[in-house]
Amino acid sequence: MTHESAPPDELTFWSFVDFAVRKARQELPAVDTDAMRMALTLSRASSMVIYDLESTVHRPRGLTWPGFRVIFALWLAGPMEAKTTADISGTSRAALSALLNTLERDGLVVRERASHDRRALQLSLTEEGYGAILGGFRAHNRRESAWAEALEPHERTELVRLLNKLMAGSTDAKAKFRS
Amino acid sequence: MTHESAPPDELTFWSFVDFAVRKARQELPAVDTDAMRMALTLSRASSMVIYDLESTVHRPRGLTWPGFRVIFALWLAGPMEAKTTADISGTSRAALSALLNTLERDGLVVRERASHDRRALQLSLTEEGYGAILGGFRAHNRRESAWAEALEPHERTELVRLLNKLMAGSTDAKAKFRS
DNA sequence: TCAGATTCATCAAACATTTGATCATTTGGG
DNA sequence: CCCAAATGATCAAATGTTTGATGAATCTGA
Structure with missing residues (x-):
């Protein structure tokens, strides 16, 4: 089917953003990829930082x-x-x-x-x-x-x-x- | 007590970042305020965007x-x-x-x-x-x-x-x- | 003044998340 | 070849979140 953009062998939390943006453009040419990339990157960066703070600092202290x-x-x-x-x-x-x-x-x-x-x-x-x-x-x-x-x-x-x-x-x- | 930086009359989700950074510096002079401001702003921006997307787009559609x-x-x-x-x-x-x-x-x-x-x-x-x-x-x-x-x-x-x-x-x- | 609209907090039900344990399967080293 | 270690998924208990409803107190305007 999709000889265009088959998922790379190893897709990670990080590399998924690039892949997703390319793939979404193929599926829906009208997509606003800049906005998509921005929102996706923002939520991922925030999620990484927060998960790290919560799991290394707060949960161990009971919060x-x-x-x-x-x-x-x-x-x-x-x-x-x-x-x-x-x-x-x-x-x-x-x-x-x-x-x-x-x-x-x-x-x-x-x-x-x-x-x-x-x-x-x-x-x-x-x-x-x-x-x-x-x-x-x-x-x-x-x-x-x-x-x-x-x-x-x-x-x-x-x-x-x-x-x-x-x-x-x-x-x-x-x-x-x-x- | 604290005649320095009493909370402004109206503290909001946005304005709290500035206030918090000033106040934290008073309470703990050794605080890394740049890092604090960055993390606080990042998590707030992300939270606003995600809450908006979830509540206006996805929840109404059952996701x-x-x-x-x-x-x-x-x-x-x-x-x-x-x-x-x-x-x-x-x-x-x-x-x-x-x-x-x-x-x-x-x-x-x-x-x-x-x-x-x-x-x-x-x-x-x-x-x-x-x-x-x-x-x-x-x-x-x-x-x-x-x-x-x-x-x-x-x-x-x-x-x-x-x-x-x-x-x-x-x-x-x-x-x-x-x- | 007083009834209706607002506002504040809480509840209820459904859902998602965390950590840590458990169970089944697969892998790797002796 | 076989058993111990590692891996994939799930479970269990505690916690937090959402939307929508309810109860109580306050406000508003006629």
Whole structure:
């Protein structure tokens, strides 16, 4: 059949992007390959970094990646309403509600009813939660450094600029957000 | 206490990166802020794009994001062993095993014992699976295009180059991979 | 003031993921 | 040739995510 682009003998997580883009163009000539390559590469790079951080730093310390994100937000922004925590940690409210059951059970976070609005929750870190994020984040940041070394300083800056520009464009793209 | 960097009134998923980097430097002066900003921005950008694609394109069509990744790999690379599918789709073998229960039940994929090695599985798309990915991917790619428009063509190229360089560096960083 | 619309959190069901264990098959070295 | 080690898939238990529904508190406008 396809004498064009038979899958190479060894297709890997990395090399699949190139292969997929070529193959998709054959199957669907109208495909926007630049956009395809960009999204595919973005999600793969992110997935690699996150998997590495989660499996080498956080899981061994008893935290999942989502758990880390929440504790991290509470560490830096201080006690706040659950809605805000969900927003800035990138967790939906329903997911946060479930996540808090674990974090509270493990003694890292406390839930309290907000005084000004009895529907709302006020979240804060316990002493133990504070200790967990301090130790965890140091290791986390060391690992981030190891990754970052792959790029020159000006390249890191440029990468961040491009990603920010991409996120800023989400408004025009009418992107859907978590709620 | 902290008269330095009190959280701004409205902290959002976007603006949290800047705030977090400033605040982390106060709390832990030794932090590598460039690496921190890079990883934080990368994971957020990716999460936004993926959430948008999943919730606007795939879930409404009855596919989850992980399900899409697997079907997508099978579409482009053709029938292959489950181990390879796991590799190139970025799924662990255990997760793929569970995922296949759903995909097979929904009639999108078939599992068959490989002839040359009776431990191995051969995966292939059904007609229905082929139809699903064809329609789904068109919509997926249109959405990717909308995102990509935020960047100039040369910026897209540069973003991809930087992400690839980052991934290539994972070897030096001794990153952990899914298995 | 008060009824309807909103907002906040939670629940429920289905699904996917992680780590670590288990089972079957295949491979490799003595 | 045969047994130990390695490999492929699955299982089990714990966790987190999604969408859509529900309950409770607050807000709004007539």
